[in-house]
Amino acid sequence: MTPRLAILCPGQGGQHAAMFDLPRSDPATAELLQQWLPDTVLGQPLQQILADDTLLFSNRVAQPLIVAAAAAVWSALQPLLPPPALVAGYSVGEIAAYHVAGAISAPQAMQLAMSRAVLMDACLQPASPQILFAVSGITVSRLAPLLAPYRLYVAIETEADSCIAGGLAQDLHTATGEIERLDGRIRVLPVTVASHTPLMADAVQPFAQQLRQQLLIDPPVPVLSGLSGQVLTKKEQAITALSQQLAQTIRWSDCMDACAEQGITVALELGPGAALSRMLQARHPHIACRSVSEFRSLQGVRSWLQRL
Numbered sequence: 001m002t003p004r005l006a007i008l009c010p011g012q013g014g015q016h017a018a019m020f021d022l023p024r025s026d027p028a029t030a031e032l033l034q035q036w037l038p039d040t041v042l043g044q045p046l047q048q049i050l051a052d053d054t055l056l057f058s059n060r061v062a063q064p065l066i067v068a069a070a071a072a073v074w075s076a077l078q079p080l081l082p083p084p085a086l087v088a089g090y091s092v093g094e095i096a097a098y099h100v101a102g103a104i105s106a107p108q109a110m111q112l113a114m115s116r117a118v119l120m121d122a123c124l125q126p127a128s129p130q131i132l133f134a135v136s137g138i139t140v141s142r143l144a145p146l147l148a149p150y151r152l153y154v155a156i157e158t159e160a161d162s163c164i165a166g167g168l169a170q171d172l173h174t175a176t177g178e179i180e181r182l183d184g185r186i187r188v189l190p191v192t193v194a195s196h197t198p199l200m201a202d203a204v205q206p207f208a209q210q211l212r213q214q215l216l217i218d219p220p221v222p223v224l225s226g227l228s229g230q231v232l233t234k235k236e237q238a239i240t241a242l243s244q245q246l247a248q249t250i251r252w253s254d255c256m257d258a259c260a261e262q263g264i265t266v267a268l269e270l271g272p273g274a275a276l277s278r279m280l281q282a283r284h285p286h287i288a289c290r291s292v293s294e295f296r297s298l299q300g301v302r303s304w305l306q307r308l
Helices: 027-036 046-050 059-080 093-100 106-121 140-147 169-181 198-214 235-244 252-261 275-283 298-307
Strands: 005-009 086-089 130-136 152-159 162-168 185-188 266-269 288-291
Touching (some): 005 093, 005 275, 027 059, 027 106, 059 093, 059 106, 059 298, 086 093, 086 252, 093 235, 140 152, 152 169, 152 252, 162 169, 162 198, 169 185, 198 235
Parallel strands (some): 005 086, 005 266, 266 288
Antiparallel strands (some): 130 162, 130 185
């Protein structure tokens, strides 16, 4: 039986020096990468960026690079895989999802990711650094009101007792004691903007304008909205979801449930990293989940799917 396939596109956090090695094993994709990522696009040679974590995790570089990595893997794998039934993206990965779904080209997706990063960086205040941090061991329903008195917000809901939160770094210092008293555990993430919080509100409308210029057709493959897990099939829906998610909570838990509700049997994460496939496998064990980053070759991905 042909698997009902979902493609998952990750956000920031899993990038690493070897993130382009697998797609580069395909000569055609290696040539495309040279076209997509000339030195002038990101300001420095790609190999120099990959060798320097300060550059690799900087917001303005990380966002287009994550999208480029997903697009490269998809370019190499698409001829080997059955057509996906559904695509979902986590944070900036939702831009990559619309490329996988056929609504925008890879260069368009990268340009949108760069514009998104610039607009988000413009929301930063040098005297008030922003932060994203993972919180586990405390339910979101208890955490959200605890954060409310501070400039801290739930940014991404992943499970009932874990989430990503964001806000001003100085306020996390103040709130840490209260979170830990409720047995919450905090892990600061290598992200310098409080994405998916009201601190990004000024970026929403300018980014919607950018999207209207680039996203001109309905996605041929349905895409899940990160805001709700809703299945989106119209460009107008996509523009609204992609712009509003900058300043609103991502409900990745709803996206995972939507995969199950849509009858997905197999989910493949394009990488880098494997966080999305692991979360989905834990939440819905009947869905066979893997990340491309777990394979040594592109053919290995195809062979895994053929065995299912």
